[in-house]
Amino acid sequence: MSLIQNTGKLAGRTAYISGASRGIGRAIALKLAKDKVNIVVAAKTGEPHPKLPGTIYTVAKEIEEAGGRALPCLVDIRDEKQVADSVQKAVAEFGGIDIVINNASAINLTKTLDTDMKRYDLMHQINSRGTFLVTKMCLPYLKKGKNPHILNLSPPLSLQPRWFQNNVAYTIAKYNMSLYAFGWAEEFKPEGIAANCLWPATGIYTAAIEMLLGGADAKRQCRSPDIIADAAYSILCRDSKQATGYFYIDEQVMKEEGITDLTPYQYDKDAELMPDFFLESLDTVHSSQYKIQLTGKATPVTSASSMGKSAPPPAAAAAPSGGGGDEGGEIVQIFSKIKGLVDPDMIKKTNAVFQFDVKGDDGGMYFLDLKNGEGSTGKGESPNKSDVTISVSQADFVKLFSGKLSPTSAYMMGKLKVKGDITKAMVLDKLMGKLKSKL
Template identity: 40%
Template sequence: MKSALVIGASRGIGRRIALTLSKNNYQVGVAAKTTDHTLELPGTIYSVTNEIETSGRTALALPCNVRDEQQIQNAIQSCLEAFGGLDFVVYNAGAILWKKVLDTPVKRFDLMQEVNVRGAYIMIQKVLPYFLEKKAGKILLVCPPIYSRFFKGKVPYSVGKVGMTVLVHGLATELENTGVSISGLWPATAIESHVTTVKNVPQELMRKSSIFADACLHIAEETNLSLINGKALIDEDFLRAKGVTDFSAYRCDPDKEPPRMMPKAFPSLLVEGDSLTSKL
């Protein structure tokens, strides 16, 4: 049986990723900071683990504050010991504040960088030696393609999220021909979550988190690493490439297809003479 670690899995998209992987025969490490249920933050690593175990599958609850390097190391090591290995790691932890530079205090800026790009970097550093030794393993970061419109009105947040995408594009060159891959994934539309519930986002504007989780599963199962290594993927577009044509089941409002918030095409970051194997 394969195994996966999902960091940021106590609610929303992360919870759904963990449940979807479990239903498809993955042992799952459910990692997040939230260990106590509150009205402000419903769902914990224990509630998600219980959902998985109730269905007769294997899961491991892992307290993990991603600002603490040792806790990330502990989560990975716990999975290796409990599952006898790891095949797939997902970094879904995130700190969000969509405000302009002058409206974002330095303390909040630091928090976003620590949770988003720094936490992802630590996870990669801790799991990569194991993946490289066994010459197999997939890393997935929840981060966007790089394009100018993404930055507008939320530069402080974008710094960390795009930094994660740089990790995806850059590390891919180091992983070529190793059997290990790194990918980014981002939603094409708004996705239901605790945040959208709190903000009362209309149902017709969103898709269910299952679309993102299904795209994660396809990445986890992909055998042609050239299709995913170093790629900043969009959930809908990747699923279409895998043969999915009907997305109506993902609608939050069954009668309305939500508007796409991502561009249909993204600019190439390659320059003349560039390639995956370029060293400079």
């Protein structure tokens, strides 16, 4: 579903898109193809993946069918020669390069001790080095390009500690992409080359989300990649000498285009959408447009919320006032019901021990063991080693297990704190999908 109509304004331009074989990269490529753009499909998937759809050749075919011209290039953006060769092929085929979309990225949400160096290197070599390398190789042609744009699929910079504490290696690797845009916006200003970032306000259902959360319930809480493709198209049509140095959020771009009803991008119009990483809250997104200010600070244009310095941490959720015994009893009842619903299939698919630190007058420590034996629940410390400890208020705990609040959304909004394996915490989203109708 596309809400921004193609105008043909980009016809004849050439776009180099990394990671274009699936997901957001593919969606942007197909959107540009409708304007008859020449597209370099740069990705390392040449043979079909057993679990993930799409190769550089299948996407190239789709581009041609949509009206564009495609050049599929088998590229690992960590490899300098492969990137250089693909750029030269693009120039030989299309005569130049006008647009660079740095979309390729790697994610691994682990804490320091749990991050092996192979994964660390992968994230930093793709997200950081790869983004720099692709841009560097394309730069001589961007200088000659028509209304040239660099667009990094990376977030606004926020120094909230919660974005670092559970996955510092990934956060820094991703922020490097944004920092490059920060520098390039100023460096390339005399050349008239725009450098911007684009990031979604909500979860976008891609292979990465499928890998982290999986299941239909996660998909319900996400939008389709089409909203990013539409927002990217809008940005790339803007004057590169004026529209540069921005942390764009997809919802804000759509608002600037006069589009406020975004439900067509949702898979389930009635579901609560999960906020994406690195955004303080959806309320902040709705009231702000993030802009890189080339004075060394990054602040929203219309909001008091600071992006250039660490904002105060969110206030702890208050315990229910007056006679919280009902909610305390409700917590006990929830665990009692869960115990009766545990089955071997749930244990096999979840394979985790959760320790809950519930804050409030009637809170305390509770555990949910969906890893050992027939599974167990109880109050106090788990007799088996926990994979993750989740701190949450009484009120939000009840909302989590009644289906009124997604664990991932709660984490994104700072309502839920995690110690341990965050990927295990995200498994809760799958579990809630099974339990919420029965609790």
